[in-house]
Amino acid sequence: MLDGLVGVFILIFIVVIMLLVLSSKGNSRKLKNHPIPEQLGIQHEKYLPLIYALENALPDSYKEAVKNRILNSHPQWSVYDFEWTFFELKRFFLINSLLKSVPMYSERVDEIWHEMLMFTKEYETFSNNFYQEFLHHIPNTEHTPMSFQRGFFDWVYLSFFESTPNSRKLWGDFLRHPINREILDDFRKLTEEDLIRKYFREHPAWLEIKQDIIHKMKKEIFYSDDVKQGKKSLAIPPSHSEQHFFQYAVGAAVFYSIYEDDQYQEQMQEWYPSEYYKVPSNSSTSSCTGFACSSSNNHDSGGGSGDSSCSSCAGGCSS
Incomplete structure (x- = not known):
């Protein structure tokens, strides 16, 4: 009888610990309540024409369709989570307009990119209008982190954009x-x-x-x-x-x-x-x-x- 009670207490203890760990992970991913920078938070105004070209290639109707799909399939996301993550995806798209190869280093940003691809016609139109070619999706996977390119990605990112606490939440610490x-x-x-x-x-x-x-x-x-x-x-x-x-x-x-x-x-x-x-x-x-x-x-x-x-x-x- 006593052995059985001890076993139950051990099981409850393990469950509580697991719940605390999961809760901690969830909080670590929670985005801070900061305003989203205007004009993608660029470092120099001379890059504004590039930002305008990106915004013009992404109609509001396309963004809204992607947002609705994300919020329906990810009930844990708030509208605020989506807006911040989409903001960082636009920064990623801008870097892609310049560099030949840009690995994806954020699982959450990659989720929105993947959902954009579900709207095949709209994504192809966006890609052709902004890149003059089709931008292929390179998935984020833990098995191919491409850390040997991460330093250069961070250097380019920080040369273009101001970092924010939420940027570091979504991409991880920069310059590691x-x-x-x-x-x-x-x-x-x-x-x-x-x-x-x-x-x-x-x-x-x-x-x-x-x-x-x-x-x-x-x-x-x-x-x-x-x-x-x-x-x-x-x-x-x-x-x-x-x-x-x-x-x-x-x-x-x-x-x-x-x-x-x-x-x-x-x-x-x-x-x-x-x-x-x-x-x-x-x-x-x-x-x-x-x-x-x-x-x-x-x-x-x-x-x-x-x-x-x-x-x-x-x-x-x-x-």
């Missing part, structure tokens, strides 16, 4: 993976034309924006070389606001990917306030906390957007 060394070597050595052929959609649309991406990466690579050689200094970001932090962190990610990729996570963890980046560290971390431009260098002529070298190498200057 070093940028692939082959990609960095290519951006260092290859010409603009060769880089466009290898990494970008070769359609002539949005050529200036593709050139901006190339110039920004080249500047940050050359700036990292100058830091390594002691010609530049490291400085603290002007604040720990999410926007300021990631403007600096993309430059740091380039530097550590080139010169300390074997300790990349430990070094980047030093940069991140605890609410942005949580990785257990077993080793001491560097005291470097940010990039700043302290002098001109011979590589700045590579820029084509009219920005100073300061704005492209990590978001700040020291006089």
